[in-house]
Amino acid sequence: xxxxxTKKYYKKKINEFKSHNxxxxxxxxxxxxxxxxxxxxxEILDLEKKYDFLKSDSSPSSTIGFTPSKxxxxxxxxxxxxxxxxxxxxxxxxNFEKKILNYLNEKINFEYSVExxxxxxxxxxxxxxxxxxxxxxxGDGTTGEVITENLKTINDxxxxxxxxxxPKDVDIRGExxxxxxxxxKLKNNFANPRxxxxxxxxxxxxxxTKKIPLNFVAYTYGYLETDKIKKxxxxxxxxxxxxxxxxxxxxxxxxxxxxxxxxxxxxxERFDLEYDVDGLVYxxxxxxxxxxxxxxxxxxxxxxxxxxxxxxxxxxxxxxxxQVGRTGALTPVARIKPVNIGGVVVSNATLHNEDEIIxxxxxxGDTVKIERAGDVIxxxxxxxxxxxxxxxxxxxxxxxxxxxxxxxxxxxxKTTKKHDxxxxxxxxxxxxxxxxxxxxxxxxxxxxxxxxxxxxxxxxNFWDLNxxxxxxxxxxxxxxxxxxxxxxxxxxxxxxxxxxxxSKQISLDKFLYAIGIRHIGIENAKLLAEYVKSIKNFITxxxxxxxxxxxxxDGIGETQINSLKRFFENKSxxxxxxxxxxxxxxxxxKLNKNGKLLNNTFMFxxxxxxxxxxxxxxLIEENSGSVVSSVNKKLKYLVIGEKPTNRKIDQxxxxxxxxxxxxxxxxxxx
Numbered sequence: 001x002x003x004x005x006t007k008k009y010y011k012k013k014i015n016e017f018k019s020h021n022x023x024x025x026x027x028x029x030x031x032x033x034x035x036x037x038x039x040x041x042x043e044i045l046d047l048e049k050k051y052d053f054l055k056s057d058s059s060p061s062s063t064i065g066f067t068p069s070k071x072x073x074x075x076x077x078x079x080x081x082x083x084x085x086x087x088x089x090x091x092x093x094x095n096f097e098k099k100i101l102n103y104l105n106e107k108i109n110f111e112y113s114v115e116x117x118x119x120x121x122x123x124x125x126x127x128x129x130x131x132x133x134x135x136x137x138x139g140d141g142t143t144g145e146v147i148t149e150n151l152k153t154i155n156d157x158x159x160x161x162x163x164x165x166x167p168k169d170v171d172i173r174g175e176x177x178x179x180x181x182x183x184x185k186l187k188n189n190f191a192n193p194r195x196x197x198x199x200x201x202x203x204x205x206x207x208x209t210k211k212i213p214l215n216f217v218a219y220t221y222g223y224l225e226t227d228k229i230k231k232x233x234x235x236x237x238x239x240x241x242x243x244x245x246x247x248x249x250x251x252x253x254x255x256x257x258x259x260x261x262x263x264x265x266x267x268x269e270r271f272d273l274e275y276d277v278d279g280l281v282y283x284x285x286x287x288x289x290x291x292x293x294x295x296x297x298x299x300x301x302x303x304x305x306x307x308x309x310x311x312x313x314x315x316x317x318x319x320x321x322x323q324v325g326r327t328g329a330l331t332p333v334a335r336i337k338p339v340n341i342g343g344v345v346v347s348n349a350t351l352h353n354e355d356e357i358i359x360x361x362x363x364x365g366d367t368v369k370i371e372r373a374g375d376v377i378x379x380x381x382x383x384x385x386x387x388x389x390x391x392x393x394x395x396x397x398x399x400x401x402x403x404x405x406x407x408x409x410x411x412x413x414k415t416t417k418k419h420d421x422x423x424x425x426x427x428x429x430x431x432x433x434x435x436x437x438x439x440x441x442x443x444x445x446x447x448x449x450x451x452x453x454x455x456x457x458x459x460x461n462f463w464d465l466n467x468x469x470x471x472x473x474x475x476x477x478x479x480x481x482x483x484x485x486x487x488x489x490x491x492x493x494x495x496x497x498x499x500x501x502x503s504k505q506i507s508l509d510k511f512l513y514a515i516g517i518r519h520i521g522i523e524n525a526k527l528l529a530e531y532v533k534s535i536k537n538f539i540t541x542x543x544x545x546x547x548x549x550x551x552x553x554d555g556i557g558e559t560q561i562n563s564l565k566r567f568f569e570n571k572s573x574x575x576x577x578x579x580x581x582x583x584x585x586x587x588x589x590k591l592n593k594n595g596k597l598l599n600n601t602f603m604f605x606x607x608x609x610x611x612x613x614x615x616x617x618x619l620i621e622e623n624s625g626s627v628v629s630s631v632n633k634k635l636k637y638l639v640i641g642e643k644p645t646n647r648k649i650d651q652x653x654x655x656x657x658x659x660x661x662x663x664x665x666x667x668x669x670x
Contacts, residue, residue: 006047007053007054011056014045014058014059017040042086074144075144076143077143082141084281084300084303086306086307087305087306090260092306097256099301102333104289110250110284111285112260112283112285113236114252114262115250115283116250116281117274117280117393118217119192120197121177123174123201124136124144124173124222125151125157126165126170126193127169127170128169132157132159132160132167134148135157136148147202150201152206153206153209154176158244163242168225170225171220171223172222176197177275180274180276180338182213183345187345191345192340193276193345195274200214203219216244217244218245218246219247221235222387231286232287232290233250248665249266258600259280259282262280266280267309268644276340278308279308279508280302280584281289289302311315311341312370312372312381313339313341314367314369315370317336317363317365317368318337320357321335322397322398322402324402324432326438326439328426328427328432329422329423330398330402330423330424330425333349334348334351334368335347335421336368346370346378348378349377349378349379350380354421360383362383363383363392363394366387368382373382375434381389391439402428403425406427408424408425408426410423429570429571430576440468440471440474443474443514447513447522448504450612454474454496467482470572472580477500479497505584506586508534508587509522509528511586518566524560529588531552534586545565547564565570569657571592594624595623596670598623600636601628601635602620602625603629603638603639603648604640605644605648606642608642631651631652631655633655637658637665639662
């Protein structure tokens with residue numbers, strides 16, 4: 001990478017870090033997971049190590065937290081509240097210890113104070129003559145927000161301490177957090193327990209904070225006037241003596257191997273705790289050594305946070321439900337006790353199919369490992385058999401559709417000469433309620449009819465109110481009735497009507513995709529539309545059963561032909577096509593074979609500004625380009641918007657695929 005390109009990319013990552021920093025610390029509304037945030041920080045720090053010409057005052061190597069809010073009085077910390085460096089694997093721990101020994105320049109045996117890193121908000125409590133006089137947030141590490149009255153609402157924080165050996169002047173530091181069971185009552189208002197704690201502490205009115213069941217655990221000191229205490233573990237014992245709560249899992253270990261083994265054991269057991277933890281903190285236990293080691297610009301040399309795996313967690317399955325999809329596929333979903341994975345609270349996990357349940361022997365009541373990586377749907381990796389109840393019974397997969405009672409089958413695949421893993425309801429039409437609802441959701445989706453304002457929840461609500469049963473019902477909605485529904489006003493009804501009217505102008509390929517024929521995706525719909533030319537011709541093909549002619553189309557095979565035949569054998573599907581063709585203005589497909597993006601392939605990740613993904617796709621296709629759904633060697637450009645998936649960006653870099661911003665992509669079209 002050239003120096004100018006490196007600086008440009010570095011600046012982009014800095015701006016990304018600043019943006020997420022503000023969302024995380026000031027707005028209490030992060031848009032990415034903790035693991036993604038840590039990844040951005042690490043990438044910036046790695047770039048700075050590799051290129052000495054990279055430097056920024058906004059870098060994580062120069063900043064801590066975020067500038068305190070103007071809504072609160074500010075107070076400078078007597079001793080800085082620095083953040084901790086992170087360790088993610090055994091190599092990081094070995095390097096941490098090696099740096100300590102190099103800095104001390106002597107061979108020395110030392111021990112570590114090990115403390116769980118609770119996922120909450122740091123706070124500093126100032127006591128003078130045993131009285132709690134001021135409480136502050138971390139802020140930017142140098143200056144914090146004065147939140148004394150809010151902190152006083154927390155029962156775990158002593159208002160006064162009469163113990164004779166309690167220091168006359170001291171700053172006690174700890175973590176404010178909320179327990180899992182309490183967060184479950186508030187989860188509709190906050191993204192995760194940490195946000196709940198942060199948002200509650202930053203209320204202007206302490207009476208509002210008082211309503212939130214916050215907790216506090218003490219773990220260290222800032223300013224301390226005595227030097228009689230020799231070890232961190234001794235100070236933790238004194239905190240308990242003085243009436244503070246400390247973590248019951250605090251311990252002292254001596255070697256890197258002991259740290260590694262404790263981390264592995266604790267990572268598996270942490271999900272049984274009442275609160276979220278995202279790692280372990282290791283501190284040199286000897287306070288004299290801590291003083292000798294001192295600090296770097298933004299972290300102590302004598303401590304490190306060993307993070308847990310951000311993309312997996314253990315939880316218990318409370319139930320297994322069967323969901324019926326648009327194509328009749330029966331998908332088992334595990335309902336689990338809510339668990340925080342990478343900053344996102346997960347309560348459901350897919351079990352994929354019947355074969356997967358049998359292979360992993362998954363049962364209701366089992367403790368299972370859940371994985372959630374990037375934008376992948378959370379799924380069950382394995383069962384912890386040691387925690388299984390001996391009386392547990394195997395889950396029996398239904399052989400009839402839980403929605404309509406029809407027979408379910410596993411289709412035989414002639415290519416693989418095996419039965420499919422997925423079991424399906426044989427109902428092809430709208431007689432199965434769950435299939436019908438999912439078909440309508442597909443019909444109104446962005447890549448299909450693109451009816452804004454008629455989302456999935458609205459479709460379900462309209463179904464329950466008997467406003468919709470078939471796609472054509474969308475174009476005969478009773479807007480007067482809708483305007484009287486809760487949550488609907490004149491403007492939202494007007495916007496919905498406008499969006500529905502706009503959708504009446506639709507191209508043939510999008511219409512063929514929208515009606516939801518299995519195996520007819522966006523690309524196959526284009527091939528069919530290009531072949532039949534018009535909706536009138538397509539209906540003729542149906543009436544004369546000329547589907548086999550489609551075998552002449554490169555890309556259409558027996559699988560698609562058989563799917564078309566089965567779909568139109570159902571009379572209700574044919575009636576829907578007839579009705580819609582009389583309501584809609586379905587334009588013939590016109591392909592541009594000489595556009596500016598000819599022979600170029602694109603993929604999008606992240607949210608685009610002032611443009612839907614469907615509109616962007618249409619723009620590419622209008623200019624002879626194509627859009628692919630995965631990062632592979634055929635991809636030429638990856639276009640990134642807001643909150644892109646880092647996994648896709650990493651894959652693109654590995655394959656040498658050019659990465660464009662939305663602005664750079666639009667510049668290709670002038």
